[in-house]
Amino acid sequence: xxxxxxxTDTELLALCKAGDKLGFSEIYDRYWNPLYRHAYRLLKDKIxxxxxxxxxxxxxxxxxxxxxxxxxxxxxxxxxxxxxxxNLIQKEKLHGEYIHSFVQFMETSEAITDHRIREQMLKExxxxxxxxxxxxxxxxxxxxxxxxxxxxxxxxxxxxxDKTVKKQVSNAIKILRLKLSGFIS
Numbered sequence: 001x002x003x004x005x006x007x008t009d010t011e012l013l014a015l016c017k018a019g020d021k022l023g024f025s026e027i028y029d030r031y032w033n034p035l036y037r038h039a040y041r042l043l044k045d046k047i048x049x050x051x052x053x054x055x056x057x058x059x060x061x062x063x064x065x066x067x068x069x070x071x072x073x074x075x076x077x078x079x080x081x082x083x084x085x086x087n088l089i090q091k092e093k094l095h096g097e098y099i100h101s102f103v104q105f106m107e108t109s110e111a112i113t114d115h116r117i118r119e120q121m122l123k124e125x126x127x128x129x130x131x132x133x134x135x136x137x138x139x140x141x142x143x144x145x146x147x148x149x150x151x152x153x154x155x156x157x158x159x160x161x162d163k164t165v166k167k168q169v170s171n172a173i174k175i176l177r178l179k180l181s182g183f184i185s
Contacts, residue, residue, distance in 0.1 A: 004026035140160075
């Protein structure tokens, strides 16, 4: 393999295109350390730098038969390393943004879920307490609050005075406030 050390990059590429694996080994040995140092300088992460350089050589081997370099092999390899690093940084940035977004969603979601659970519990408690009201009072209260009828409409429908309807609704609210006071505070 020592004979390959004297070959130029162009000669080595020609050998590689012809399927010469020793020519590729020489390219690998020649450029692995400088490319690694370059990647490490940019990433500050040994494993990530090794992975990037390894991917560059795998990619080079896969494309070597059809590779048509316009410039030097060195420039090509450094450009590929730079592009892979930029892609890696972009992925990590997107990953970080996704994680941040997901954490925010989970925090908001938990708060919304907690609010909905409390709201549902309060609703059930109100319904339970309304069910315990005296029958006539409950009926008038439900007409007022669930059917959204005015006191006058309720009075006409039940053949009662407006004052009686107003008093029944007022009493229902007082009872409910008393029953729900510990639950709401």
